[in-house]
Amino acid sequence: MIDWTLMKSPETRATEALAEAKAQARTEITARISAARATMITTLPGQQMIYMAKEAEAARYIADPAPDPATYPLLAAEIGITAPDAWQLAQIWLGMADLWRQAAAQLEALRLGTAAAVEAADTVGEVDAAMERLL
Secondary structure (H helix, E strand, O other): OOOOOOOOOHHHHHHHHHHHHHHHHHHHHHHHHHHHHHHHOOOOOOHHHHHHHHHHHHHHHHHHHHHHHHHHHHHHEEEEEOEEHHHHHHHHHHHHHHHHHHHHEEEEHHHHHHHHHHOOOHHHHHHHHHHHHHH
């Protein structure tokens, strides 16, 4: 005897295939954006916090009319390594932060736009077309 309850309609198979394609696409989006970010940042644990602290310290230093180096420990620690003085080092840090923000904005738009297109897809072909944004 055949158990007809195990049979899947073409619509059910298409729905399942679409769900699987979307799940794979979400995983792929995360992997590709992560790889792109990793080419621009240091993936060392805690480094993001250090970069954020450096940017904040650099901004405070630049805005301070009479900066005391003792109140800027990250700058003081790196003077003579990356730049000869605190002013130049602060400018470098602020410039790098600005470059990162520009790149991050582009990657975030790509990530969010691709994810939205994948979620809006009604067919596996539309999922594939949405993923072409990442190529």
